[in-house]
Amino acid sequence: MKTVGKVAWVTGMAGVLAACVTINIYFPAAAAERAADRVIDEVWQLRKDAQPPSAGAEKTGETQ
C-alpha cells in the first residue's frame, strides 16, 4: 500500500513538472527576448555608441 502511494506521488510530481515544461515549450519568452535584442543590436547598431575604453586609461593596480 505504501509503495502504491509513493508511485502515485512520483507520478504526480512528474506530471506537474511535465506540465511546467509544456508551458515553456509553448513559447520561450526569454529566448525570444534575447533573439529580439540580437536583431536590434544588429539593425540599430547601438553597441557602437558605447565608447571603448581609451588606451591611456589603463589600470596600474598591480604593484610589485
Added chain:
Amino acid sequence: MNRVRGHLEKPSRILAALVFALTTGLAFAQANLDIDTPAIRALTDAMKARHTELTPFYESGAVGQAASGNLVLRDAAQVALPQRGRVNGLIAAENADRAALYREIARANNHPEWEADIRATFAARFIERAPQGWWVEGANGWVRK
C-alpha cells in the same frame, strides 16, 4: 531508521533523475531561437541599411516605435513636404520587413504559430531599447524617451 531511509532512497532517486531530465528539457526549451537563416539575414541587412535613413525621423519625432511592433508616422508636420513621400515609403518598407522577420523567425524555429508572440516580444524590445529622444507608444499613449 536505516531501513526507512533505505526504503525512501529509491523513489527519491527516481524523482531526482526525473527532475534532472525535465530541467534539462526545460533548458533546451529556453535555448536560443535560431535567427541565423539566409531569409532572416537578408531582412536584417535591409533593415540595417534603411536604419541610417530613418534615424533623423526617429530623432525628430516624426516616426515612432508603435506598440504593434511597427513604425508609425506619428507627426507628419515634422517632415518637410518634399520628404513626405520618401518617409512613407521607408515606413512601409520597414513594416513589411518587420512582418516578414517575425514570420521568418517563427518558421525558422518550426513554430509558425509563434509569429504573434514574436511580434509582441519585438515590439516590447524596440520600445525598451529605443534611445533617448525617440518616440515610443507606451500603455498610456505616445511618450518621448
